Amino acid sequence: GDSVTQMEGPVTLSEEAFLTINCTYTATGYPSLFWYVQYPGEGLQLLLKATKADDKGSNKGFEATYRKETTSFHLEKGSVQVSDSAVYFCALSPYNNNDMRFGAGTRLTVKP
Amino acid sequence: EPEVTQTPSHQVTQMGQEVILRCVPISNHLYFYWYRQILGQKVEFLVSFYNNEISEKSEIFDDQFSVERPDGSNFTLKIRSTKLEDSAMYFCASRGDQPQHFGDGTRLSIL
Numbered sequence: 001g002d003s004v005t006q007m008e009g010p011v012t013l014s015e016e017a018f019l020t021i022n023c024t025y026t027a028t029g030y031p032s033l034f035w036y037v038q039y040p041g042e043g044l045q046l047l048l049k050a051t052k053a054d055d056k057g058s059n060k061g062f063e064a065t066y067r068k069e070t071t072s073f074h075l076e077k078g079s080v081q082v083s084d085s086a087v088y089f090c091a092l093s094p095y096n097n098n099d100m101r102f103g104a105g106t107r108l109t110v111k112p
Numbered sequence: 113e114p115e116v117t118q119t120p121s122h123q124v125t126q127m128g129q130e131v132i133l134r135c136v137p138i139s140n141h142l143y144f145y146w147y148r149q150i151l152g153q154k155v156e157f158l159v160s161f162y163n164n165e166i167s168e169k170s171e172i173f174d175d176q177f178s179v180e181r182p183d184g185s186n187f188t189l190k191i192r193s194t195k196l197e198d199s200a201m202y203f204c205a206s207r208g209d210q211p212q213h214f215g216d217g218t219r220l221s222i223l
Contacts, residue, residue: 032210043118043203043216044155051210089155093210099145099168100205100212102155 002027002094006103013110021075021106029095033066033073036089080110114138118204118215125194133189133218135204144187145205194222
């Protein structure tokens, strides 16, 4: 079935470092792809999304590009802040389907 | 911005007891979902609900689970006889078009 695989971490970076969290997917058809963020003690918040190949989602300095040729949706940020410390989930919504499939989550800690 | 709200934020229940988790989806949304996240693990799909019936469910959603939209605004998840392994964070979500909007979750602790 459709699924996502993401770098599990944990990832620890210094403030202002470059961030990449890898996510690859397996899907039949044309899924929509998402990154959700979960701050400590909170629920899931949509960070960004892309609904078709070559779309780039961006928000709060984070970016991810839907790459069909490599079935990837890697999350990047050029300069992380301490406030970016959270768990990041890559997710997929299968084409013509109703549910959301989540990756295992990657815990990011940013140190001052 | 409209939000999905879940109550309670934390529920503690004795094993074998029934529990009902409540959600108020965003008012013009038509699709509703429950997910669960066992501590430290991935978020897992439980069930989706549309047009007053279950549209999909995972193998986790067995006969002990049920969902209901009793009054046009609330969306509830009932666990009939809780087990220790039901301890988890339960997230409700709703959507119109994509994406799904999630509530802050209910932490369910089974003693």
